[in-house]
Amino acid sequence: MVLKLYGTNISPPSRYAGLVLLEMKVPFELVNVDLGKKEQKSPENLANQPFGQIPYIVEDDGFVLYESRAIARYIATKYANQGPKLIPTGDLKKIAKFEQATFAESAHFNDPAFSLLLEIFVKKMQGLTPDEARVTELKTTLLSKMDVYEQILSKQKYIAGDEITLVDLAHLPLASVMPDIGIDITTGRPHLTKWLNELLQRESWQTLKANGLVSTA
Structure with a gap:
């Protein structure tokens, strides 16, 4: 089994x-x-x-x-x-940065991105009309947070530092479908674009896609 x-x-x-x-x-x-x-x-x-x-x-x-x-x-x-070592151990400062990034991903990325997915994709799937004012509000919030991400990623390779962690991978499921619902988080943000493209090319993500585990329909 x-x-x-x-x-x-x-x-x-x-x-x-x-x-x-x-x-x-x-x-x-x-x-x-x-x-x-x-x-x-x-x-x-x-x-x-x-x-x-x-x-x-x-x-x-x-x-x-x-x-x-x-x-x-x-x-x-x-x-x-x-x-890969996806959770830092030993170095207290690296652990603290990982925890900081974990909370930041939840509050500043997941919350607005998931809300957009619910408002646009899920409502349409249910035959409902998205609230455009709400979409605009959420989009503005998300993109402002992505500007901060760009600043962070201009100074380090990954969200929690220079080594990949669970925090980076946590972004993929939502970040990958933002274009499908008309949300562009990369234009004008070269460091964020490089970071996201690298994640999208990981063998694990490609395997997930190949086995039909990635879909918005």
Whole structure:
């Protein structure tokens, strides 16, 4: 048996969990949870994820873990000897910078980017009309944050320093689909563009795409 990842290819958090599993060379099986049929609210799924969301993982020994960031940290720690060092250890200042970047990604990138995805893509998928005023507000917020990212990346290679960490990978699932919903975060930001393009070329992301785990449709 292999680890099972319960999620779907249109879920950015599911993609993040899958991406880290691939980075750490952990074999896994994606068990598709059909959001359209509200399978995430089924008794089986609620028994493993009481909030009725995805993703979550189930290991061979029955261990269950939900929340994509918790999954990512668990996998990166458990399999640290078979993949890149995605969580700093030892150097307190590097650890602090990693934690700083982690909170910054959540507040300054994920929040506005995910809200845009919900407002534009999810509403259209549900046959609803996006609130253009809300879209404009969120877009303005996101792009202003990307200007700060450009400043950060002009001084260092990655978000937490000069070594790649989980924080960088956490951006990929949402950053990769921004063009699909008409949001350009790279133009006029050469350092951010270089950083993102490098991440998009990683073997793990390419494998994720090749196996149909990246989609906005």
